[in-house]
Amino acid sequence: MDDFMNKLTVDCKYTLIGKFSTTIPKIELIRKSFILQTQLNGGVNIAHYNARRVFIDLENELDYNTVWTQQRMTIEGKLMRIQAWNPNFRPEEETPIVPIWVLLQGLPWHCFKEEFITPLLELVGKVLYLDTTSIKRTRATMAKVKVQVDLTKDRPRHIWIGLDEEDLSIGRWQSIEYENIPHYCVYCKHQGHMIGDCNFKIRDEEFKRRKELGAEMKHMNKGEQGQQRSDHKQNRAMEHEEQQHQNTKEGNNQQQPEQQKEEEWQVSRKRNNKIQEEKIHKTVWRPTSPHNKMSREQPQITAQQTGTLNITNHNSFTNLNMQEKQIEDT
Incomplete structure (x- = not known):
């Protein structure tokens, strides 16, 4: 395959490229001016390639070297640079x-x-x-x-x-x-x-720099957003913790009056029990002398004789069971 490609390139070994700085003149004018300026020993074929380039095929090495070494010529007032052709020719590049x-x-x-x-x-x-x-x-x-x-x-x-x-x-x-x-x-x-x-290199480097800067800014923004989300979560956690603390405090505050009421009720109960105990102590049954007994019974006999009932203000003894029951009910 390589030998075949080499044989194909043999026919183009005396090919040159004419490159205009602006759009090319008419191809007939190029051919006429080219022949007048070069005074070739052999023939030449000039073919249109694109808006700024033509291919120049020469017949011998002498003409090839003569034309190529001129490097440039002016055709119809437009500068044409002459460059060597090679099988790897690309129109967007120039040969070294x-x-x-x-x-x-x-x-x-x-x-x-x-x-x-x-x-x-x-x-x-x-x-x-x-x-x-x-x-x-x-x-x-x-x-x-x-x-x-x-x-x-x-x-x-x-x-x-x-x-x-x-x-x-x-x-x-x-x-x-x-x-x-x-x-x-x-x-x-x-x-x-x-x-x-090189303007192309400067342009590409500037584009690359802007792209890297944009990526860096995007990364920073993403980091800031992540930090903001983290701060938001932390704030929410702190708010939740504060809310829990507040709820605990309020619960303690609600429990405190209940405990206080319970303590006050216990104190009141103890005080009432103490009063009742004192009352019981004062009303406990005590044995009485026969004389006092007779003196208290005498009015009852007299009342029976007269037909009237006189209820005494004081009992000779106190029913302890009754009093205890009253104290418990209290």
């Missing part, structure tokens, strides 16, 4: 693969050859071509090379040039300079800015 100039200051004179520089810069990227002065060796201070680089990868600043095939320690460090490296944001995957200045 770009061509840049690499300067090799002080490169040994006998090394000004593409067959030497190409493997030398493998760690940097794919060598596309040398500039005209480097090819013609008309500038001895440095070699200037167009290299295809990946902006998401690190680029070396020095590289070792071995001058002896048998002894690799013999050689020199060659400095590498990069000219006009475009910015690339790994967050939104667009060229022109770094991640620290």
Whole structure:
């Protein structure tokens, strides 16, 4: 399956993407202007993709490198940026693969050859071509090379040039300079800015911060509601406890008069019993002398003789059982 997909991509190896900053002009005008500005050696096919992009299919590597390394052109007064195409192309993203100039200051004179520089810069990227002065060796201070680089990868600043095939320690460090490296944001995957200045990242972080703040506020509100419910329960428990205490107090207050009445009744009863006992003590039967008996009986005899009944005011004895019964009834 991988081999089949690779064969499919072979036909698109010289495909580029033209991206306009605004809506594209008419496709006929794009084709005409493009051909006039590029002066291609082979043919070209330009196809409309969407409102801001076109696909550009070239026929050979020379034309591909020539057009791609221009990076931009103006068509009908509108800027079109030229980017590399790859099988993983997505319209909402931009490729990190770009061509840049690499300067090799002080490169040994006998090394000004593409067959030497190409493997030398493998760690940097794919060598596309040398500039005209480097090819013609008309500038001895440095070699200037167009290299295809990946902006998401690190680029070396020095590289070792071995001058002896048998002894690799013999050689020199060659400095590498990069000219006009475009910015690339790994967050939104667009060229022109770094991640620290990405508006998409700032927007997403602000949205995330607000979401976290909202969740935190919701959690706090839920905690406050739980605390309020807990306080409400506690207050209800305290009110219930106070109510019980009040009821107990009122019950005690109601029982206290009853107890007081009971105590007063007991005191009154004891006092009445004491009075009755004193009365009983005073009315207890006592034996009387015969003289006193005769003196009390004499009026009765006289009354019988006369036919009248005189009831005495005092009994000679007291019925104790009767008195006790009266006391109990009291």
